[in-house]
Amino acid sequence: xxxxxxxxxxxxxxxxxxxxxxxxxxxxxxxxxxxxxxxxxxxxxxxxxxxxxxxxxxxxxxxxxxxxxxxxxxxxxxxxxxxxxxxxxxxxxxxxxxxxxxxxxxxxxxxxxxxxxxxxxxxxxxxxxxxxxxxxxxxxxxxxxxxxxxxxxxxxxxxxxxxxxxxxxxxxxxxxxxxxxxxxxxxxxxxxxxxxxxxxxxxxxxxxxxxxxxxxxxxxxxxxxxxxxxxxxxxxxxxxxxxxxxxxxxxxxxxxxxxxxxxxxxxxxxxxxxxxxxxxxxxxxxxxxxxxxxxxxxxxxxxxxxxx
Numbered sequence: 037x038x039x040x041x042x043x044x045x046x047x048x049x050x051x052x053x054x055x056x057x058x059x060x061x062x063x064x065x066x067x068x069x070x071x072x073x074x075x076x077x078x079x080x081x082x083x084x085x086x087x088x089x090x091x092x093x094x095x096x097x098x099x100x101x102x103x104x105x106x107x108x109x110x111x112x113x114x115x116x117x118x119x120x121x122x123x124x125x126x127x128x129x130x131x132x133x134x135x136x137x138x139x140x141x142x143x144x145x146x147x148x149x150x151x152x153x154x155x156x157x158x159x160x161x162x163x164x165x166x167x168x169x170x171x172x173x174x175x176x177x178x179x180x181x182x183x184x185x186x187x188x189x190x191x192x193x194x195x196x197x198x199x200x201x202x203x204x205x206x207x208x209x210x211x212x213x214x215x216x217x218x219x220x221x222x223x224x225x226x227x228x229x230x231x232x233x234x235x236x237x238x239x240x241x242x243x244x245x246x247x248x249x250x251x252x253x254x255x256x257x258x259x260x261x262x263x264x265x266x267x268x269x270x271x272x273x274x275x276x277x278x279x280x281x282x283x284x285x286x287x288x289x290x291x292x293x294x295x296x297x298x299x300x301x302x303x304x305x306x307x308x309x310x311x312x313x314x315x316x317x318x319x320x321x322x323x324x325x326x327x328x329x330x331x332x333x334x335x336x337x338x339x340x341x342x343x344x
Contacts, residue, residue, distance in 0.1 A: 049220075089164075095163070096165050101144060105131055115240060115244065147177050151176075193209045248323075273302065
């Protein structure tokens with residue numbers, strides 16, 4: 037396997053000059069970016085399929101072990117504050133559970149039965165999207181969970197750094213990241229991990245944009261859980277509506293911090309009208325604004341809106 041192979045180029049790495057070591061590590065990061073770009077069409081197909089499935093009530097499920105699992109959890113955890121993705125529609129399954137986030141849990145990645153049980157216990161099914169990540173493409177925990185999820189009807193996406201491996205073959209959508217041998221053989225956190233991180237970031241961002249959780253490049257679904265994010269919400273409103281800071285703050289207060297609702301309030305809707313409009317628009321701010329004659333046409337994939 038490429039992820040385990042020792043490259044002759046790095047055989048005497050430990051006696052290189054420190055600058056040369058650092059440059060080799062940095063070079064590996066560029067290789068990771070190139071690997072993601074080479075996989076962009078498979079990545080896009082997976083994101084499109086996931087967005088379509090998640091338009092309903094399904095969950096986004098991340099699965100992994102070790103470094104890959106921690107990267108998956110990191111990406112998933114960011115969806116709630118960044119895009120207000122509902123916590124109940126997010127499932128993070130890492131081999132070894134919470135303990136594995138901070139330390140290595142011996143034998144966790146081999147827990148095949150536990151992985152299948154987790155898929156069953158959480159009732160993963162036809163409305164759900166499962167993205168399983170493993171550098172080797174063979175990790176037993178990850179493969180078992182993906183296989184059981186697929187058997188139960190979930191849309192499955194496999195991400196791996198070795199070609200033609202079981203996780204890629206089993207998944208409905210396979211994303212192969214050809215990062216090759218690493219400067220430190222077998223260390224996922226270097227090239228393979230960087231490519232996984234970028235892939236997960238691109239995947240989730242594309243999905244959330246397709247689901248209407250970004251407008252004009254702005255995080256209109258953010259959760260203002262800090263003063264910095266409160267200010268960001270106000271800035272978004274002033275940029276989108278031309279309102280003053282005071283008007284933005286008042287609208288956010290009336291909208292209980294919901295930026296999309298506040299935008300509609302500043303365009304003349306009351307809270308009930310704005311809530312109904314967004315509901316009928318499937319949460320798409322652009323479609324809701326189009327219905328009241330603001331900010332251009334509705335996205336082509338949305339049905340016509342009717343407000344009674």
